Amino acid sequence: MSGGFKDSVAGDNLNVFMNAEEFADLRTVRYDGEVYEDIRVVITGDRQIDRKALRDDHVQGIFRKTRVLHCRIDDLDGRQPEQGQRIWINSQEGGGGFFSEYRVGTSLCEMGMLQVELEAFNE
Numbered sequence: 001m002s003g004g005f006k007d008s009v010a011g012d013n014l015n016v017f018m019n020a021e022e023f024a025d026l027r028t029v030r031y032d033g034e035v036y037e038d039i040r041v042v043i044t045g046d047r048q049i050d051r052k053a054l055r056d057d058h059v060q061g062i063f064r065k066t067r068v069l070h071c072r073i074d075d076l077d078g079r080q081p082e083q084g085q086r087i088w089i090n091s092q093e094g095g096g097g098f099f100s101e102y103r104v105g106t107s108l109c110e111m112g113m114l115q116v117e118l119e120a121f122n123e
Helices: 005-017
Strands: 025-031 034-050 063-072 086-090 099-110 113-122
Touching: 086 113
Parallel strands: none
Antiparallel strands: 025 034, 025 086, 034 063, 063 113, 086 099, 099 113
8 A cells, every 4th residue: 555644635635625616726825025826725614703893893784704714735835824814815717806905814724735724894
């Protein structure tokens, strides 16, 4: 038997979960001054949460939107997004479309796969 469990998981991540014909989409990601064009990403967990207003903040109708970005750390040249940093992801393949701006909430890397919680404010 060649390879171990980690090799098997890495193969599944690349060939199934990150397969652009199955789950993944090709998107351009801009992070920390670099552009990563047409990398395979899976974005899950679209949630909208009431924004916690500060004591003197009377703005209503703004919600915090959270999503989770999954991609290979190799596709970001080995760079793991850091909490509090900004990241932009476009809406269509080929670098076109509208770029959405997010703040990195949390960022984990396990067996070469990034799981990045994205936060944005929405009306």
